[in-house]
Amino acid sequence: MIEWLMQHVLEKYNFWIAMTIILIGLYAAMAKGNLLKKLIGLSLFQTAMFLWFISLGDVGRDVMVTWGLKGGTPPIIWEKAIEEGYTYVNPLPNVLMLTGIVVSAATTAVALAIVIRIYQKYGTIEEDEIMERELQEEVRYAFS
């Protein structure tokens, strides 16, 4: 039991930290009533996903041996770095996630525009009051 804990929890701590923030963002997007709080939860969820995927590419860090603070250098090819014995960080996760960050910012802007239109039509942002007003209009339309 202790060996499983040491091998799978202490050596892969990037997964547990990112998973905590993902679960906080998921809970906020699901269970809060205010529309703006749901948007904040969604943005938190996306940012933690990028953090976990980019941390998969780190190279050269021995946790159990030295509590290592010596990692890889950024992937810019430089002759002096090869002589001194550095290793380069994996460039593939950075390539795939770079465009995703800017796309997530543009998506948040479109969602904020939709929230502004809802506020102009109903006068409130709370989810319960919007549902009540929709039900009242349905009842009035059915009896007319």
Added chain:
Amino acid sequence: MKSLSSFGIVIVIILIGLSAYVIEDLPAFGDANSPANKYIRLFSMQSGAMEDQLEGGVIPIEIKNKIYDFGFNEENLYPTLEEGGYEIEWNEKNGGWDVLIEEGEIYFNEPIKYYCIKILGEELAVYRYNWPVRIIEWTEEETATPNAVTSGLADYRGFDTMGEETVILIGAIAVTMLLRRRGRL
């Protein structure tokens, strides 16, 4: 409590249990030889007299057939392992023989590392290299940019970046269509 928040807590607990089940398959943090960073191990075979064949520069037939069984053959459009199409070199840093194959490109047509064959005890183990190894070794010579991230984004994978930029343009148009009421601002 409201019904939505109790439902949320139940789903969070289910996901924590699922992540404890999944974590045994993930690579360790900071491993230089993990499959995502360097190479992945395909199989290992008993070596009879195969080491002499490898020093002579020929891949033995059993290893070649087993690589074809995995799916890296000509029907799926992978480069061939026939006679005369590859070279074998001894790599000092990894401790094994490298198999170099030429791809049919127009500019800079040089052999590229594909497989690595190592000796572990009495067996021979076959590894296959991953794509980040190629982009770090060849980015200074093919495109004169030392920045591996930019050359991977704009030159080797340029078609995907074109699609992502179109998404940003459509996001700007969508905000304009939602929020303007009486003509121009």
Added chain:
Amino acid sequence: MTGGSAIPEEGVARRDVIIDTISRLIFPFILLFGFYVTIGTEGTGGGFQGGTILAAGFILYITVFGAKRGREKIPESVNTFFESFGLYLYNGSGLLCIIFSMGAVQFLNYPGIWPVTDLVGVAGSRAWIIAFMVEVGIGLTVMAAFISQYFDLAWKDEEEMVVRKE
């Protein structure tokens, strides 16, 4: 007795001297840094990063001085031109390479059409294409998209603005 030496316009709150001066001084340096980061071949950088830095400079100007004066700096026709021009530069160079290499279709891998190849060689002309065709195109589109989104979210109609007197 804080600030407020300028004459207050109609519809804008009372302005402060320190914020006005510093934002007007620092705005061209932000633009210069943005152009330096956009060319990303000989160091860190890239198109997406440089585009957001350029947009951040303009958003600072709009936040301090109001949306009406910010609209005089970037009118709507210039904004639309930059949005389309960035994408046109990138897609156009790719389409030209596809059309001119009819036998083996290559995307951005055909440096025979650009006149720079005779001077620098094949590898150097690829670096020229990455720096000036692809990254500048991405930077201009991202900058124009973020500025137009910020204007749409922060604009108020004429009848909603409040005139403040002292």
